Amino acid sequence: MTATIAAAGTGTTARAGVEVRLENLRRRYGPITALDGLSLTMAPGELVALLGPSGCGKTTALRLLAGLEDADEGRILVDGHDVTGQPANKRGVGMVFQAYSLFPHMTAWQNVAFGLQMRRVHAAERRQRAGEMLELVGLSGYANRFAHQLSGGQQQRVALARALAINPKVLLLDEPLSALDAKVRARLRDEIRRVQLEVGTTTLFVTHDQEEALAIADRVGVMQSGRLEQLGPPTTIYSRPASAFVAEFVGLTNRLPGTVARGAVDVRGTRLPLVQTDVPDGPAIALIRPEAVSVLGDANGASGPLVGTVIATVFLGATSRVTVDLGDVTVLTQLATSEAAAHPAGTRIRLAIRPDPVLIARDQPAGEHR
Amino acid sequence: MTAVLEKSFVDTAGRPTGGGRRLPSQWLAVIPFFFYLGIFLLLPTLIVVGGAFFDRNGLGFSNLLIMNKPFVISAYLNSVILAAITAIAGAVLGAVLAYAVVSGNPNGVFRRLVTSACGVLAQFGGVTLAFAFIATIGSAGFVYLWLKQHGLDVYAHGLWLYDLRGLELVYTYFQIPLMVLVFLPALDGIRPQWREATESLGGNTWQYWRYVAGPLLAPAFFGATLLLFANAFSAYATAAALVNQGSVIASLLIANTMTSEVGLHDPGIASALALVMVVMVATVMVLYTVLQRRTARWLR
Numbered sequence: 121m122t123a124t125i126a127a128a129g130t131g132t133t134a135r136a137g138v139e140v141r142l143e144n145l146r147r148r149y150g151p152i153t154a155l156d157g158l159s160l161t162m163a164p165g166e167l168v169a170l171l172g173p174s175g176c177g178k179t180t181a182l183r184l185l186a187g188l189e190d191a192d193e194g195r196i197l198v199d200g201h202d203v204t205g206q207p208a209n210k211r212g213v214g215m216v217f218q219a220y221s222l223f224p225h226m227t228a229w230q231n232v233a234f235g236l237q238m239r240r241v242h243a244a245e246r247r248q249r250a251g252e253m254l255e256l257v258g259l260s261g262y263a264n265r266f267a268h269q270l271s272g273g274q275q276q277r278v279a280l281a282r283a284l285a286i287n288p289k290v291l292l293l294d295e296p297l298s299a300l301d302a303k304v305r306a307r308l309r310d311e312i313r314r315v316q317l318e319v320g321t322t323t324l325f326v327t328h329d330q331e332e333a334l335a336i337a338d339r340v341g342v343m344q345s346g347r348l349e350q351l352g353p354p355t356t357i358y359s360r361p362a363s364a365f366v367a368e369f370v371g372l373t374n375r376l377p378g379t380v381a382r383g384a385v386d387v388r389g390t391r392l393p394l395v396q397t398d399v400p401d402g403p404a405i406a407l408i409r410p411e412a413v414s415v416l417g418d419a420n421g422a423s424g425p426l427v428g429t430v431i432a433t434v435f436l437g438a439t440s441r442v443t444v445d446l447g448d449v450t451v452l453t454q455l456a457t458s459e460a461a462a463h464p465a466g467t468r469i470r471l472a473i474r475p476d477p478v479l480i481a482r483d484q485p486a487g488e489h490r
Numbered sequence: 491m492t493a494v495l496e497k498s499f500v501d502t503a504g505r506p507t508g509g510g511r512r513l514p515s516q517w518l519a520v521i522p523f524f525f526y527l528g529i530f531l532l533l534p535t536l537i538v539v540g541g542a543f544f545d546r547n548g549l550g551f552s553n554l555l556i557m558n559k560p561f562v563i564s565a566y567l568n569s570v571i572l573a574a575i576t577a578i579a580g581a582v583l584g585a586v587l588a589y590a591v592v593s594g595n596p597n598g599v600f601r602r603l604v605t606s607a608c609g610v611l612a613q614f615g616g617v618t619l620a621f622a623f624i625a626t627i628g629s630a631g632f633v634y635l636w637l638k639q640h641g642l643d644v645y646a647h648g649l650w651l652y653d654l655r656g657l658e659l660v661y662t663y664f665q666i667p668l669m670v671l672v673f674l675p676a677l678d679g680i681r682p683q684w685r686e687a688t689e690s691l692g693g694n695t696w697q698y699w700r701y702v703a704g705p706l707l708a709p710a711f712f713g714a715t716l717l718l719f720a721n722a723f724s725a726y727a728t729a730a731a732l733v734n735q736g737s738v739i740a741s742l743l744i745a746n747t748m749t750s751e752v753g754l755h756d757p758g759i760a761s762a763l764a765l766v767m768v769v770m771v772a773t774v775m776v777l778y779t780v781l782q783r784r785t786a787r788w789l790r
Contacts, residue, residue: 186686186690187689187690188686188689188690207689208686208689208690209688209689209690209691209692209693209694210692211690212692213690214690214691215686215687215690217683217686217687218683220681220683221681221683221684221686221687223684223687223702223706224706224787224788224789225705225706225788234688234691234693234701235691235692237701238688238691238692238693238697239692268787282687282691283690283691286691286692292690
């Protein structure tokens with residue numbers, strides 16, 4: 121036991137994770153199907169983020185892996201061992217909850233040492249190990265504080281240290297940043313990634329925040345209605361979404377009407393190749409990223425399918441998001457802030473659409489940005 | 491100039507002259523409550539304190555010497571035992587019922603039914619409660635008679651309903667619902683994440699109760715038990731309605747000392763006896779408050 125726990129101590133750089141496989145998991149709550157045949161393989165030491173809207177099944181998947189709920193069908197394999205029927209306290213899975221999961225009557229170090237106490241690790245070793253874990257998350261000076269004496273971010277860091285103290289085979293993070301304010305959230309997100317890389321534990325991170333998922337994960341799994349819509353590296357998920365749902369859920373998307381013919385879609389005079397191969401010819405809605413729309417220049421007095429009026433500019437820092445009214449539809453474009461400043465609201469500009477492959481959403485109205 | 495004058499007017503208009511701070515308006519609403527408290531709690535307490543230290547010869551401690559009398563010690567001992575037994579029984583049974591309530595649907599009928607019933611039953615004391623027991627399991631009560639017809643004579647060894655054992659049963663009747671009402675918020679404060687965290691960290695159900703839920707609920711449980719103790723210790727009307735002979739408990743002894751038309755009558759001694767009761771209840775309530783504060787910090 122001692123050796124096992126020490127293996128993941130501070131300073132361990134080797135990836136100590138194990139492979140995790142979810143095979144065809146199904147879970148129903150009465151008439152509601154929360155998971156509908158989820159299959160997912162996580163490589164040793166990998167951080168996978170499950171992303172999706174509320175009710176998509178991502179938390180259910182995490183709870184099944186933790187052993188907090190039972191699957192109706194399917195198997196869970198951790199390091200090659202079938203743990204499907206195993207109770208949560210035998211799985212060796214560390215978990216960080218959304219919020220308020222620290223035991224309020226224990227100090228930070230007592231919380232961190234709790235899992236070791238359950239494993240009957242000697243008191244002196246518990247104390248040392250808890251100290252190491254608190255140091256790992258940068259809270260060694262807060263060991264004797266109670267939960268109510270810590271900020272939300274500090275509490276979550278203690279929760280992370282507590283989950284890691286038992287040297288788990290798998291680390292599960294259930295929306296651990298959702299109760300924190302934006303600044304703390306971004307900082308802690310990076311902190312979690314740093315710690316995860318340092319200890320090398322295979323990690324499943326559940327979130328509904330796309331920015332969080334794209335920033336932290338080796339791979340992102342986008343879920344909808346209990347199914348995995350797409351699993352891939354963040355860049356692939358964003359730039360090559362496998363479905364209209366993924367395209368619309370991850371990042372902002374322009375929904376522009378066009379006409380499909382011979383494997384391409386014509387959008388306001390620009391011919392764009394299609395990602396999908398099964399789209400029939402005819403009217404369709406093309407999903408186009410704002411950064412695929414560029415400004416060719418001012419167009420005072422001019423007209424054309426991609427000429428419009430700037431109606432709003434949202435400053436985002438280095439870039440700005442500009443909304444352009446094309447008459448029958450509005451288009452979002454993302455520009456360098458200096459370029460956006462050259463086209464204030466009211467300016468007539470001419471746009472161009474980069475001929476990247478696009479996805480088609482055929483059953484919803486155009487002109488909405490998602 | 492106009493602007494300066496206007497500003498000056500605005501700055502000073504909201505404050506009373508003399509530099510004092512105005513009483514916040516919300517305090518106005520509680521003035522009747524404090525008035526009520528003053529008349530019916532503070533003033534009687536002061537009278538009791540004053541009465542306890544004044545005898546026929548003026549200021550002194552002679553009234554308090556009554557506490558050395560065996561019948562007084564016996565009455566207080568009986569009160570403590572009665573309060574302790576009914577507090578512990580009420581606390582345990584009430585906690586079990588409260589746990590059953592929180593284990594169910596938070597918006598379910600069972601919870602609404604139990605909490606509503608407890609709200610009523612916790613206040614169901616005095617003569618009405620005594621009569622309810624007399625009418626059901628008294629010597630002519632219909633439940634007693636029915637049981638007797640079926641071969642169970644609960645009074646085979648004496649009519650215990652009208653002595654201390656009877657009081658224990660009757661007091662427990664209102665202690666259980668009071669416990670449910672007082673303990674329910676603490677149970678509601680236990681977060682499901684704590685159990686799940688315990689499980690994921692390798693703990694089992696026993697360890698969860700031993701190391702997490704137990705220590706978290708202990709202050710609330712013991713605080714509520716103290717409240718029940720104080721509730722039973724100071725109860726009078728139910729005992730007065732049930733127990734006709736003797737002063738078996740402190741509250742009856744105080745009443746008899748106040749109103750007796752024979753030798754026991756002595757308002758000064760009654761005040762001394764009441765003072766001891768006030769001190770005991772106040773001590774218990776201070777302990778209750780301390781424990782409640784800890785519970786509130788952990789289970790908010």
